[in-house]
Structure formats: structure tokens, C-alpha cells
Amino acid sequence: MKKIDKMSPKEVRALIRTGEWQKSTAGFALGYAQANLVILPGQYAFDFLLYCQRNPKPCPLLEVLEPGKYITEFLAASADVTTDIPLYNVYKRGRLAATIQNVEDLWQDDFVTFLLGCSYSFEEALMKVKIPVRHIEEGRNVPMYITNIPCKPAGIFRGPMVVSMRPVPEALVVKAVQVTSRYAAVHGGPVHIGNPAKIGIRNLHKPDFGDSVTIKTGEVPVFWACGVTPQAAVMEAKPDICITHAPGHMFISDILNEELASQ
Amino acid sequence: MKKIDKMSPKEVRALIRTGEWQKSTAGFALGYAQANLVILPGQYAFDFLLYCQRNPKPCPLLEVLEPGKYITEFLAASADVTTDIPLYNVYKRGRLAATIQNVEDLWQDDFVTFLLGCSYSFEEALMKVKIPVRHIEEGRNVPMYITNIPCKPAGIFRGPMVVSMRPVPEALVVKAVQVTSRYAAVHGGPVHIGNPAKIGIRNLHKPDFGDSVTIKTGEVPVFWACGVTPQAAVMEAKPDICITHAPGHMFISDILNEELASQ
Numbered sequence: 001m002k003k004i005d006k007m008s009p010k011e012v013r014a015l016i017r018t019g020e021w022q023k024s025t026a027g028f029a030l031g032y033a034q035a036n037l038v039i040l041p042g043q044y045a046f047d048f049l050l051y052c053q054r055n056p057k058p059c060p061l062l063e064v065l066e067p068g069k070y071i072t073e074f075l076a077a078s079a080d081v082t083t084d085i086p087l088y089n090v091y092k093r094g095r096l097a098a099t100i101q102n103v104e105d106l107w108q109d110d111f112v113t114f115l116l117g118c119s120y121s122f123e124e125a126l127m128k129v130k131i132p133v134r135h136i137e138e139g140r141n142v143p144m145y146i147t148n149i150p151c152k153p154a155g156i157f158r159g160p161m162v163v164s165m166r167p168v169p170e171a172l173v174v175k176a177v178q179v180t181s182r183y184a185a186v187h188g189g190p191v192h193i194g195n196p197a198k199i200g201i202r203n204l205h206k207p208d209f210g211d212s213v214t215i216k217t218g219e220v221p222v223f224w225a226c227g228v229t230p231q232a233a234v235m236e237a238k239p240d241i242c243i244t245h246a247p248g249h250m251f252i253s254d255i256l257n258e259e260l261a262s263q
Numbered sequence: 264m265k266k267i268d269k270m271s272p273k274e275v276r277a278l279i280r281t282g283e284w285q286k287s288t289a290g291f292a293l294g295y296a297q298a299n300l301v302i303l304p305g306q307y308a309f310d311f312l313l314y315c316q317r318n319p320k321p322c323p324l325l326e327v328l329e330p331g332k333y334i335t336e337f338l339a340a341s342a343d344v345t346t347d348i349p350l351y352n353v354y355k356r357g358r359l360a361a362t363i364q365n366v367e368d369l370w371q372d373d374f375v376t377f378l379l380g381c382s383y384s385f386e387e388a389l390m391k392v393k394i395p396v397r398h399i400e401e402g403r404n405v406p407m408y409i410t411n412i413p414c415k416p417a418g419i420f421r422g423p424m425v426v427s428m429r430p431v432p433e434a435l436v437v438k439a440v441q442v443t444s445r446y447a448a449v450h451g452g453p454v455h456i457g458n459p460a461k462i463g464i465r466n467l468h469k470p471d472f473g474d475s476v477t478i479k480t481g482e483v484p485v486f487w488a489c490g491v492t493p494q495a496a497v498m499e500a501k502p503d504i505c506i507t508h509a510p511g512h513m514f515i516s517d518i519l520n521e522e523l524a525s526q
Contacts, residue, residue, distance in 0.1 A: 046309045050327055053312065054337075064313055066418060074317075074415070152337070155329060184447070184525065262447065262525070 005030050009076060009252045013084040016252075022086045022101055024248040031124070033186070033257050034250035035062050035075060035115040036227045037085060038234060039103075039243040042067050042110035047155025051233060052114070054152040058161050058229030060117035060185050062253070062260075068109045075253040081113050087246035094238035103243050111243075117186030118227050118250060119164060121257040125179050131172050134213040141247075142166070143207035144226050148200025149191065151229060156237040162228040163191060165204065167219040176222055182261040192223040199223065268293050272339060272515045276347045279515075285349045285364055287511040294387070296449070296520050297513035298325050298338060298378040299490045300348060301497060302366075302506040305330050305373035310418025314496060315377070317415040321424050321492030323380035323448050325516070325523075331372045338516040344376050350509035357501035366506050374506075380449030381490050381513060382427060384520040388442050394435050397476040404510075405429070406470035407489050411463025412454065414492060419500040425491040426454060428467065430482040439485055445524040455486040462486065 004012065004021075009029045015021040025034055040048055045067065052059035063075045072079040082104045090098040090106065119142065123133050135142045142164045149161040168176045173193060181189035192199045204221060205212045209228055215221060234242050245251065267275065267284075272292045278284040288297055303311055308330065315322035326338045335342040345367045353361040353369065382405070386396050398405045405427045412424040431439045436456060444452035455462045467484055468475045472491055478484060497505050508514065 046312065046330075049309065049312050049316065050329070053316065053324055053327055061316055064316055066313070067309075181525070262444070 004028055009254050012252050013076070013079055016086050017080065017083045019101060025086060025250045025252055026248055029252050031256055031258070033062070033075075033121050033253045033255045033260055034118055035253055036118050036231075037081065037243070037245040037251055038114040038116065038230065039081070039111050040114070040234070040239055041108060041241060042112055044156065044237070044239050045112035047157055048114065048234070051151075051154035051157040052116070052230065054154050055229070057188055057191060057225035058151065058227065060187055061114060062117050062185065063115045065113040067112050070107065070111070070113065072115070075115055075251070075255055077254065079251070081251065082107055085245050085249060085251050087249040089244050089246050091235065091242045091244070093240060094235045099246055106241075106243065115251055116227055116230065117260065119187055119224060120250075121186040121260055122180045122183040122224075124257050125183060125261070126166075126176060129175060129179055131168060131176050131179065134167050135211065138213055140211035140213055142210050143204070143213055144209035144228055145196075145201045146208045151233065157233040159229070159233045159236050161191065162209070162226045162232055163199070163223040164210070164226040165207075165221050165223050167213065167215040168222045169219050173220050173222065180224065184262055185260040187225050187227075190222050190224050194220055196221060267291055272517050275515050276339070276342055279349050280343065280346045282364060288349060288513045288515055289511055292515050294519055294521070296325070296384050296516045296518045296523055297381055298516055299381050299494075300344065300506070300508040300514055301377040301379065301493060302344070302374050303377070303497070303502055304371060304504060305375055307419065307500070307502050308375035310420055311377065311497070314414075314417035314420040315379070315493065317417055318492070320451055320454060320488035321414065321490065323450055324377060325380050325448065326378045328376040330375050333370065333374070333376065335378070338378055338514070338518055340517065342514070344514065345370055348508050348512060348514050350512040352507045352509050354498065354505045354507070356503065357498045362509055369504075369506065378514055379490055379493065380523065382450055382487060383513075384449040384523055385443045385446040385487075387520050388446060388524070389429075389439060392438060392442055394431060394439050394442065397430050398474065401476055403474035403476055405473050406467070406476055407472040407491055408459075408464045409471045414496065420496040422492070422496045422499050424454065425472070425489045425495055426462070426486040427473070427489040428470070428484050428486050430476065430478040431485045432482050436483050436485060443487065447525055448523040450488050450490075453485045453487050457483055459484060
């Protein structure tokens with residue numbers, strides 16, 4: 001068998017589909033974009049699509065399937081969103097009801113599937129230009145914080161923006177803005193540089209999600225919009241049912257991260 | 264009374280609302296973005312929103328109002344989409360049924376309003392860097408062509424991309440790409456440079472919409488995605504009712520064109 005980081009996205013999805021791989025997708029099919037998953041019943045689909053349209057930085061849509069469709073068209077040829085993700089979370093009325101390996105049996109004809117860009121794509125771009133990504137260096141999850149930046153509500157969906165933080169050496173902050181701004185389809189440029197208090201973060205060492213990371217002397221905290229934002233909005237809205245990927249267990253697309261960069 | 268090109272967007276909208284101005288908005292409130300209007304009944308709203316999400320170059324959404332809402336929130340403070348546009352086209356089952364000055368009486372509680380970016384914004388940017396915009400120089404409408412570039416269908420909405428063409432001196436083609444690429448929210452960079460036949464255009468001097476313009480020796484035809492694309496898709500889908508702005512009679516926003524540029 002090929003090494004897993006050398007496999008094509010299609011090969012990895014096949015392993016996942018047959019249940020041979022049920023763990024995190026971090027480090028898989030390197031270079032290819034991974035995506036967050038949100039599946040909602042049709043009655044919530046317009047509101048959620050509008051929420052994403054109004055808040056593109058935290059909710060960068062890569063593909064939306066039509067009601068009832070579970071085979072992707074654009075991000076991958078013929079991937080099945082009910083089987084091709086290693087682990088799913090099923091929420092009922094905003095509470096985690098199950099964590100399971102496939103959701104074929106839960107499928108409803110009115111389900112609408114949303115696949116959203118994730119920060120893995122721009123982290124690859126940062127590392128390519130030698131900007132350190134601390135949580136990867138330290139083998140932790142990225143620290144994430146609930147801010148005082150309001151998202152634009154849409155229908156039943158609302159809530160504050162959640163951001164991720166990466167400490168960047170002062171001399172590389174401009175470069176970090178430039179590099180990530182090219183990736184508008186996957187959160188884009190930062191939403192804030194420098195002062196956590198300004199965006200409602202009291203203590204950088206106590207993130208609301210993920211892990212604390214080391215901030216070295218001469219490093220500036222840089223904050224990017226985070227894909228937890230729409231997940232938190234969905235949980236808060238308490239739809240009858242919602243299916244998401246389990247954290248770190250993502251959809252692997254056939255699209256190169258580089259293809260998501262503008263120009 | 265102030266000269267009309269010096270008026271603020273709010274002042275112009277007030278003139279339009281009271282019926283004092285019922286003509287084209289070209290040259291009004293210079294520097295501010297103008298927007299195309301599409302109003303559809305709720306049953307078509309998800310499909311149309313998805314069509315725009317899948318085809319952002321021809322269908323750049325600037326604001327979508329929630330079902331039943333007719334007051335804008337983001338593009339302008341408290342503009343009324345039923346009165347603040349000088350002239351409306353009302354289509355029934357894909358055929359023009361009326362051209363009227365306000366649509367208050369036609370309003371339905373399930374109507375969803377879409378405001379889309381228009382090329383006026385990037386034409387201002389082209390002229391600022393001294394790239395000629397021929398149809399403006401010649402006092403004509405921009406030439407537009409139906410291409411062989413398919414849009415991604417969504418629900419009942421489908422059709423080819425319609426493009427606008429501007430002849431650009433060879434030496435300025437790169438600049439034209441760079442300048443317009445910054446305006447992703449209003450069609451962005453060109454979709455094709457140079458060879459009309461390649462995108463299914465037989466005769467540049469016989470546009471499908473608008474007027475033919477002069478192409479001088481040493482000029483290259485450059486093609487941008489055009490806002491007629493979604494309008495054509497809507498006409499083809501034949502919804503019970505659809506309301507749009509009449510050509511050239513646009514919604515004037517409080518947003519500067521420059522604010523729509525990335526970074």
C-alpha cells in the first residue's frame with residue numbers, strides 16, 4: 001500500500017468509504033484542499049446559505065449540493081458525502097446525539113449538504129514561505145476564541161465570529177497577510193492583528209476551543225476567521241437534525257489548495 | 264438643487280423615491296457602486312441563491328434580503344427596493360409584462376430580493392488608470408455576447424455565460440487584468456482575452472445585446488462575465504413572476520466602488 005500522504009484524494013476517500021480509515025485526515029493527500037461538512041434539512045437551507053453569503057470569511061462555501069443530492073460535483077468527481085468522511089457528528093436540536101462512521105441510514109430526501117473551506121489550505125501556503133505555524137510545530141490543535149465581532153444574522157442563524165490565532169514574528173506579519181489574502185475561498189486574510197482585547201479576547205492562553213500555544217518574544221498574535229463560526233451558529237439555532245464532520249475528520253477534495261488561491 | 268453627479272446616493276434615492284427622477288442612473292452619485300436587481304418569489308429563492316453561489320463571476324451577490332424584506336441593510340441604510348429604483352421590468356412566466364416606476368403594489372410577503380454587482384464599478388477603476396472604455400467614449404451601450412461557456416446549473420436556473428467586451432490596447436491588457444481582478448465582488452478579472460471564436464462568438468460586430476463598438480488596430484478584445492447572465496437564466500426558467508431593474512436604471516448604493524476592491 002502507498003504511504004497515506006502520497007495517496008490521491010480518490011484513493012484516500014475509497015479507504016474511508018470501505019471503513020479502512022476512520023481517523024483524522026490531517027496530513028492526508030498533501031496539497032489537496034480539505035473541507036468542513038454541514039448537512040441540514042431543506043427548511044433551514046436557504047437561511048444557512050444566506051448566512052454563509054453574508055459572512056464569507058468565517059463561512060467560505062466551496063460546494064453546496066442541491067436538496068437530496070449526496071454526490072459531489074465540483075470539489076470531487078463522485079464523492080459520496082454520506083460515506084466518504086471518516087467520522088460524523090449528528091446533532092439533534094443543538095445537542096450531540098451520536099458520533100458515527102457513516103450516515104447513509106440517516107439520509108433524508110430534503111437534506112442539503114454544505115462543504116466549507118478550512119484553514120489547512122492557507123497553513124500550507126504559510127509554511128511554504130517559511131512562516132511558522134506554531135500549533136503544528138507543537139503538535140496541538142489551533143487555539144480558537146469567541147470574539148466580540150458580530151456576524152451578520154440570517155434567518156435563525158446568528159452569533160459572534162470565532163477566530164483562530166497563529167503567533168507570527170513581527171517581521172513576517174505583512175507577509176502573512178499577503179499570503180493568506182490570496183486564499184479568499186478559505187478564510188482569506190486575517191480579521192485582526194495584535195490586540196486580543198480589541199476583539200473581546202481576555203486571555204490568549206485560555207482559548208475557547210483547541211489548545212493554547214507558545215507565543216515567543218517578538219511575535220504578534222494574528223487572528224483569522226474560523227470555520228467553527230458557522231458550526232456554533234448551527235448549534236445555537238437548534239435545528240431538528242444537523243450532521244457535521246467530527247473535528248479533524250474532514251472531506252478530502254480533488255482540488256489543490258493552490259487552485260483556491262486568487263489569480 | 265445640487266448637480267446630480269455631486270449628490271449623495273441617499274439624495275439621489277430620495278429623488279427617485281418621490282418620482283422626481285425616472286431615467287437612467289448612469290453618471291449618478293459618481294464613485295458609488297450601482298447594483299442590478301432581481302426579485303423572485305420564495306419558492307425560487309434557494310435555487311437562485313445557489314446559482315449565484317456557483318457562478319460568482321457573472322452573478323456577484325452584493326446583498327440578499329430575507330423573504331418579505333424590502334429595506335436594505337448592508338448596501339445602503341434603509342433604502343426601499345420597491346421605490347428607490349427609477350424603472351422596473353416585471354416579467355411573468357419569462358415574458359415582459361410591464362415596465363413601471365414602482366412595485367409597492369406588486370409586493371408579496373414571500374419575495375426575496377437579490378442585488379448584484381455591475382461593471383460600472385470596475386469601469387471606473389479602468390478609467391482611473393487611463394485604460395480606455397470604448398463604449399463610454401462612443402456614448403453607446405457595452406457590447407454583450409452569448410458565449411459557449413456553460414454556467415453551473417442550480418435547480419431551475421441554467422444557461423450560457425453572457426460576457427461584455429471592451430477593446431484594450433495590447434500594451435494595457437495586463438494592466439486591465441490586474442485592475443479588474445481586484446474587483447471580485449463586481450465580476451472580477453476577465454474570462455477571456457483575444458479570440459472571440461474560442462468562446463463561441465462569431466462576429467464581434469454583431470453583439471447579442473447592447474451596441475457594437477470600434478476596435479482599433481493594435482487593440483485586443485477582452486471579455487468579462489456580465490450581469491445579463493443571471494437575468495437570462497431567470498427569463499429561461501420562466502418563474503410565475505420576477506421583477507428586475509430596467510436596463511441602466513440601477514440601484515444606487517452607499518458603498519464606494521473602491522470599497523468593493525479586495526485588500
